Amino acid sequence: MPDSTQSSLTLKLTGSRIDKPDVPALLRAGTARGTRPVADPFLPDDYLRVVDAFDLSPGGRSAPTAQKEVELPVQPGQLLVLELPDGTTLITSGGRLEDELQRCYQSGVLPSEIGCPWAVPGRRVVPTLPSCFLDAGPALAPGPARSVP
Numbered sequence: 001m002p003d004s005t006q007s008s009l010t011l012k013l014t015g016s017r018i019d020k021p022d023v024p025a026l027l028r029a030g031t032a033r034g035t036r037p038v039a040d041p042f043l044p045d046d047y048l049r050v051v052d053a054f055d056l057s058p059g060g061r062s063a064p065t066a067q068k069e070v071e072l073p074v075q076p077g078q079l080l081v082l083e084l085p086d087g088t089t090l091i092t093s094g095g096r097l098e099d100e101l102q103r104c105y106q107s108g109v110l111p112s113e114i115g116c117p118w119a120v121p122g123r124r125v126v127p128t129l130p131s132c133f134l135d136a137g138p139a140l141a142p143g144p145a146r147s148v149p
Contacts (some may be wrong), residue, residue, distance in 0.1 A: 008075050008076065009097065012071055015061050016063045017053070022028050026081075029093075044109070054070070079092070
């Protein structure tokens with residue numbers, strides 16, 4: 001597998017751009033533990049900067065102001081932070097996300113099936129035919145038997 005840590009990744013997404021986004025709560029001093037914010041010597045307030053933020057929820061994707069097929073470049077050294085509705089926060093690099101998605105694609109499996117820590121298992125879909133097709137009998141009438149040489 002090629003090393004994607006030195007190349008940029010471009011994400012295509014549809015959602016509503018968030019104006020003036022804050023650094024995620026998990027990365028702000030004191031807020032993740034429910035304490036009052038205090039200076040963090042290991043992660044100063046001006047160390048992280050939000051480059052862009054989008055609301056990718058169903059409401060954000062269907063809003064009148066939603067942008068379609070936005071190409072968002074992720075450069076080496078940048079982090080992707082995804083805040084999920086259940087409160088989970090995923091922090092990864094563009095290169096690592098690309099490697100994991102490439103592995104899924106090549107294996108023909110979902111991220112949750114190969115143990116990606118950020119993946120949420122999907123629900124299995126069982127295709128069904130509408131009853132009008134089932135009640136109508138066979139779609140093709142059997143023809144006369146033929147022998148195949």
